[in-house]
Amino acid sequence: MRSFTEENYLKIIYHLAEKTNNVQTNAIAEQIQTKPASVTDMIKKLAEKDLVDYVKYQGVTLTEKGKQAAVDIVRKHRLWEVFLVDKLNFKWDEVHDVAEELEHIKSVDLIERLDEFLGFPKSDPHGDPIPDKHGRFAKTQFIKLTELKIGDGGTITGVSQHSSAFLKHLEKLGLTLGKQIEVSDVTDFDGSVEILVTGKQINISREVAKHILISTNGKN
Amino acid sequence: MRSFTEENYLKIIYHLAEKTNNVQTNAIAEQIQTKPASVTDMIKKLAEKDLVDYVKYQGVTLTEKGKQAAVDIVRKHRLWEVFLVDKLNFKWDEVHDVAEELEHIKSVDLIERLDEFLGFPKSDPHGDPIPDKHGRFAKTQFIKLTELKIGDGGTITGVSQHSSAFLKHLEKLGLTLGKQIEVSDVTDFDGSVEILVTGKQINISREVAKHILISTNGKN
């Protein structure tokens, strides 16, 4: 049986490993809101259980077993987020903390049934893909809004920032998942992007644009 | 913030207090699957936090604060059970363990919304009443099947035993919530009860009958 805490470590390591190959102690400590010394302790424990490969001073990588456990938690987290938004009418900026708790409920049966109840969703309310019960992800083809050229268009299909502040901001601008957009201009001065959404012309900072993910249907 | 463990103690004490006024250390230990010595430790902690009144060697009673906390957990447990049965198609004998975990998810908002999503149910899949968000229970008027006389009838509205074995047995006999029954005979020899359900005559042991709760509509 895996403890709540172990599961959190695995999940955090999994997400950090999406950016860098070897995940550093300090990075984990920051994410998990704890001290590096505590992380070292836990890493040793996880290594003992064959969930991570660990070389002193070199950081960790998940083993196959560790990765499977992590993906399973990610799956649960995202399915619960879909439940909260689709069924309980939570906003996309309100679901993270609750899902953080729900993801640790351990019943395989529960998750299978929840998945079915939700209609086997392929992505969560932020556009992140939901792995199937074997841990397989559907292929996704996102590009950052900042990578579009003037005249290019596409559909908002994800965000790479989950802070409540960011999501509320997008909501206010009408930039929600599924919306069609087209880049009409890019400002030289600050790199801010002018886009066309639902008939309106709006300007968003480069910082915001960077975290909006677009699928282009290959038309550009 | 109340710990997972503290919540479990409160819940157990609450349920034990339904039978006896002063709840004994050993009784708690048995329910919570731990040793009496550990219970004494935890009781002291709960008394410190004003959740129970504790007199050495005399057992505990919940304070008003403790009772509120306990009722809140009972509410969550029962609402999650309704969710599992009504929405995820769990059987009534399969929900207990999962609800045991879900009841500790701590978000007031979540439970309010879940309650609404489920249509503000008044009772759980075993017929146990669900307190409202203020902790108030609807009045229920159950009697044990064994208290009915020959010729008396009523509706099955609850069970006072939640073991999987018992519930599966009832299921097989067709004795589920909402079913109309009538007592046609009581065997002198072993006290077993003959009843009429959906047109059929069946015989159930006194032990089983004792745990079936009937509402009689006051017609007897």
Next chain:
DNA sequence: AAAAATTTTTAGATTTACCTAAAAATAAAT
């Protein structure tokens, strides 16, 4: 390549919830 800065680990403590074994209090039986 030595010095400085950063990162990571070790060592030793703390807290929570549990344990065993023995002592103390209460309840039951003779």
Next chain:
DNA sequence: ATTTATTTTTAGGTAAATCTAAAAATTTTT
């Protein structure tokens, strides 16, 4: 009313996950 049995508590310890402070390794800078 003693003795016996049961229940409860105390005392001292363990394991998990954390912490602080200091030491060791690695990386960066000069």
